[in-house]
Amino acid sequence: MSNLNATMATALSGLLADQGALETTTNNVANSSTPGYSRECPVLVPGDPVVEGPLTFGTGVVLQQVESVRDGILESRIQQETQQQGKQDALLAALQQTQVNFSSSSGDIGSAISSFFNSINQLSTNPSDLSLRQGVLTAAGNLATAFNQTAANLETQRTNLDLNVTQTVSQINQLTQQIAQLNGQISDLTNVGQNAGTFIDQRTQLIDQLSSLVDVSVIQSDKSITLTTSNGTALVAGEQAFQLAAQPTAASVSDVVANGQDITAQLTGGKLAGLIQARDQEIPGVLANLDSLASGLADAVNQVQTTGYDLNGNLATGVNLFAPPPAGGVGAAASMSVALTDPTKLAVSSDGSPGSNGNAEAMYAINNQAVAGNQTPTDYYSGIVFGIGNSVANATAEDNASTLVLQQLNDQRGSISGVSLNEEAANLVQYQEAYNAAAKVVTTISDMMQTVINMKTT
Amino acid sequence: MNHPRDVASPPPPLTGIAPLALLRQLAASLEGGQRPILALDVEQMQRHSTEQMRLCAALHTLASSSAQASSGSCSKAAAGKEPPQLARELEQAGQRVLHFGRVQAALLRRTRRFLGVLQNLEVSAGVTYGPPLNAPRPHGAGGGGH
Numbered sequence: 218m219s220n221l222n223a224t225m226a227t228a229l230s231g232l233l234a235d236q237g238a239l240e241t242t243t244n245n246v247a248n249s250s251t252p253g254y255s256r257e258c259p260v261l262v263p264g265d266p267v268v269e270g271p272l273t274f275g276t277g278v279v280l281q282q283v284e285s286v287r288d289g290i291l292e293s294r295i296q297q298e299t300q301q302q303g304k305q306d307a308l309l310a311a312l313q314q315t316q317v318n319f320s321s322s323s324g325d326i327g328s329a330i331s332s333f334f335n336s337i338n339q340l341s342t343n344p345s346d347l348s349l350r351q352g353v354l355t356a357a358g359n360l361a362t363a364f365n366q367t368a369a370n371l372e373t374q375r376t377n378l379d380l381n382v383t384q385t386v387s388q389i390n391q392l393t394q395q396i397a398q399l400n401g402q403i404s405d406l407t408n409v410g411q412n413a414g415t416f417i418d419q420r421t422q423l424i425d426q427l428s429s430l431v432d433v434s435v436i437q438s439d440k441s442i443t444l445t446t447s448n449g450t451a452l453v454a455g456e457q458a459f460q461l462a463a464q465p466t467a468a469s470v471s472d473v474v475a476n477g478q479d480i481t482a483q484l485t486g487g488k489l490a491g492l493i494q495a496r497d498q499e500i501p502g503v504l505a506n507l508d509s510l511a512s513g514l515a516d517a518v519n520q521v522q523t524t525g526y527d528l529n530g531n532l533a534t535g536v537n538l539f540a541p542p543p544a545g546g547v548g549a550a551a552s553m554s555v556a557l558t559d560p561t562k563l564a565v566s567s568d569g570s571p572g573s574n575g576n577a578e579a580m581y582a583i584n585n586q587a588v589a590g591n592q593t594p595t596d597y598y599s600g601i602v603f604g605i606g607n608s609v610a611n612a613t614a615e616d617n618a619s620t621l622v623l624q625q626l627n628d629q630r631g632s633i634s635g636v637s638l639n640e641e642a643a644n645l646v647q648y649q650e651a652y653n654a655a656a657k658v659v660t661t662i663s664d665m666m667q668t669v670i671n672m673k674t675t
Numbered sequence: 676m677n678h679p680r681d682v683a684s685p686p687p688p689l690t691g692i693a694p695l696a697l698l699r700q701l702a703a704s705l706e707g708g709q710r711p712i713l714a715l716d717v718e719q720m721q722r723h724s725t726e727q728m729r730l731c732a733a734l735h736t737l738a739s740s741s742a743q744a745s746s747g748s749c750s751k752a753a754a755g756k757e758p759p760q761l762a763r764e765l766e767q768a769g770q771r772v773l774h775f776g777r778v779q780a781a782l783l784r785r786t787r788r789f790l791g792v793l794q795n796l797e798v799s800a801g802v803t804y805g806p807p808l809n810a811p812r813p814h815g816a817g818g819g820g821h
Contacts, residue, residue: 294789301785614777621778622785625713 221669223274225662227264230277231655234261237280238648245636246645253422255285255634257414285414288633292421293435295626296428300486302619303429307381307491308499309612314374315495315503316609318367319602326507327598329363330514332356334584340565341577345528350560357518357538361553364511368551371500371507378496379470383463385430385489386473389452390460392427393444396420397458400441404456407440427452432486448483450475470496499608504550506601511553512546513589513597515539518580522557525564525576533564694737695761698768701730705775712782 238259248254260283264276319325336356340349399420406413424444427433433452436443444453451459463471464479472481473489481497484490519537527533540556542549557563567575589597704726711719 298785610774611777614774615781617778618781618785621709621713621782 221662221666223267223276225659225666227275227277228655228658228662230264230279232652232659234259234278234280235648235652235655237283239645239652241283242641242644242648246638246641249636249638249641253418253425254636255287255414255418255421256636257283257285257412259283282410283412283414285412285417286634287417287421288630289437291626291630291633295623295630296424296433296435297486298619298622298626299425299428300432300490302616302623303488304486304491304494305612305616305619307488308495309491309609309616311374311378311492311495312499312605312609312612315371315500316605318370319605324363324366326360326363326367326510327595327602329356329360330584330594330598333360334581337577337581340563341574341581344565344574344577345571347560350528350563350565353563354555354557354560357555357557360514361539361555364507364550364553368504368507371504372551375470375496375500378492378500382473382489382492382496383471385492386461386463386471389427389430389489390458392423392430393452393458393460396423396427396444397453397456399423400453401456404440428487430487431489432484446475446480446483447485448480450478450480450483503601503605505547506597506604507550508542508546508548509589510550510594510597510601512542512549514583514594515542515549515553517583517586517588521576521580521583522564525579526566526569526573527564528561528566528571530566530569530571532569533562536562536564538563694734695765695768697730697734697737698765698772701727701734702768702771702775704730705772705779708779709775709782712779712786715786 238261241257241259245256260281261278262281264279267274267276319327321327333353333356336349336353340346340353343349399416403413403416403420406416420442424433424435427444431452432447434445434447436445441455442453443451443455445451452461453459459475461480462474464474465471472479473484473493474480481493484493519539519541522538523533523535525533527536537556540552540554543552565577566573567579584595585593588594590600592600704723708720708723708727710716711723
């Protein structure tokens with residue numbers, strides 16, 4: 218092998234390897250601003266040596282592969298945190314929307330409760346005044362409307378969240394389909410020993426997007442990946458995507474179904490989990506509290522009303538101020554209404570005389586009595602408002618924490634997988650010098666060959 | 676953005692510092708403590724924790740002395756009559772402490788989870804399914820018929 222042809226082949230291997238390395242560097246520079254791109258490194262290995270007698274000769278260099286620089290654990294952490302952020306974002310947005318219904322304004326339930334008891338207090342100063350009696354009925358109507366409106370708003374929000382769940386399931390299905398296709402392309406390239414770095418980058422970006430929607434576990438195999446939810450429901454296995462479905466239920470919301478199994482309650486991360494938590498836990502919780510308050514308040518007022526006497530001195534037995542709430546109180550806020558239309562039927566008197574205000578005072582005293590959860594109406598309502606505020610504050614803090622962690626992790630990923638233009642410039646010079654040197658060797662060998670040819674012809 | 680004061684510098688004397696200042700210091704320390712948690716810088720985390728404990732103790736002392744003072748009949752009139760501006764600022768500072776406290780708790784939960792994952796990785800790497808190849812075989816083990 219120690220001839221000029223072999224030396225020429227060795228020099229050529231250097232030219233080819235350096236050319237490949239220069240192409241890799243050029244590709245890195247071109248993608249320096251491409252989101253999700255992982256820088257690539259040429260892997261150069263020495264060619265198999267040739268043993269000739271007592272001597273061993275090298276045969277140059279081989280560009281074995283071009284590999285992308287990635288940190289699997291870091292990417293896994295980014296995906297996990299993206300799931301948390303997706304969940305917290307969705308939950309926070311929903312809770313903030315819920316909170317709007319409880320902000321202090323003239324139409325909110327808290328103000329309506331105060332106005333209602335104030336109107337009773339005014340009536341007790343002049344029990345036979347018809348305009349004051351009408352004022353109590355109006356305030357009672359406003360209170361019922363405030364409950365109805367808030368309950369209706371919460372139900373509408375719940376319906377919108379349910380629609381969002383359906384849309385998110387559809388987005389998840391699109392992403393899993395794309396990831397399955399990429400798995401196929403990556404597998405095809407890897408099988409023939411090609412670099413699939415670009416497709417792997419695209420797949421990583423899609424998995425990041427998927428992580429923001431649903432909790433994803435990535436199981437890596439030699440040439441492909443399997444994606445499942447954290448409870449083990451398959452989303453992608455190799456080139457096959459498993460579709461999720463949003464299946465309407467009798468409760469007028471959609472369950473998330475995979476292969477016929479209801480996995481709604483098992484989702485723990487991503488936007489889907491946040492939407493479901495708001496739809497199935499947070500809002501129903503607030504509605505149940507409102508029902509307790511509406512039911513307790515209506516029952517307490519009706520109890521006092523039915524034991525008093527109206528303006529005509531008649532005992533008001535069976536004449537309720539509010540329509541009796543449903544048994545168990547479920548739906549009481551949504552269905553709360555004023556049953557009384559005639560102001561003279563309002564039982565203000567406790568003894569039948571038109572000037573008596575004993576029953577009005579008893580009705581006013583409800584303001585300081587326990588009507589729901591062993592609390593006064595105002596305290597119970599304050600508790601509801603505080604609970605929502607607390608949930609918003611917790612979700613905000615969780616969201617902030619996720620943002621901070623993701624920022625840190627993305628910075629780390631950038632330092633590992635991102636393109637450093639300075640480093641690439643240095644690589645460029647290094648490969649260029651090596652290419653020039655190899656070319657010089659080729660020229661020298663060529664000259665030497667010419668010399669040899671000339672020697673034989675002379 | 677608020678930059679936390681250098682925790683390495685000697686702590687200021689607590690005497691005469693109003694609760695508002697203490698709350699602001701505590702909020703700044705909690706905010707400044709976020710980066711060390713993210714970077715797993717244990718030394719800085721410890722410094723921030725020490726400072727936060729010191730500030731909490733100072734606040735506790737202030738609250739106790741304030742409660743004692745307000746229990747006296749002559750101080751009752753003065754108690755709870757802070758200027759509205761000061762009350763607002765106290766409320767805001769308290770909210771900031773609450774918020775950064777919640778964020779810190781969320782960050783610590785994440786860090787703990789990550790360390791748990793690392794610990795599991797470490798443990799699973801050391802698991803073996805059988806005794807080491809050069810381990811002595813117990814007497815009577817195996818069915819060699821000896």
